[in-house]
Amino acid sequence: MKKKSIELLNKAVADELTAVHQYMYFHFHCDDQGFDLLANLFKRKAIEEMIHVEMLAERILFLKGEIDMTLSSAVKPVQNVREMLKMAAGMEESSANDYNGWANECAQNSDAISKKLFEELVGDEERHQNQFEDEMENLEKYGDNYLALQSIERSKTVSGPAGTQ
DSSP states (O other): HHHHHHHHHHHHHHHHHHHHHHHOOOOOOOOTTTHHHHHHHHHHHHHHHHHHHHHHHHHHHHHTOOOOOSSSOOOOOOOHHHHHHHHHHHHHHHHHHHHHHHHHHHHHHHHHHHHHHHHHHHHHHHHHHHHHHHHHHHHHHHHHHHHHHHHHHHHHHHHTTTTTT
């Protein structure tokens, strides 16, 4: 029972750590391009994924397992905002699907607490997916104007009121 749960929990740790790294990469590039709203979205999601890692690690340690901090895949160098959002939504959907299945596996192994943890994570991953999909819809609806508005907002903030620079 414990061994299988620890294995599944460590798979989730790897996925979550990969998401942290990928989302921070997206955050850096959105920030560099002046897309503050999207940069902050990616940063907030990375922080939420770090919290997931902590929850998973605590459960692994409770089960007397060892935490494997290996990423499930390398960071992909995506710098196009549409591709970032599509990739992020896909990562969240994949995690939600995995966690649903892993919750069922934990239930079959009489590990109700790990099952509950995976079920909670499914809700978070689905919420993240929805947020990324909403941003993709905004891009579809408003086109590049949506990104331009974010750049304009930054320009206002950076330049400040007249006479202060």
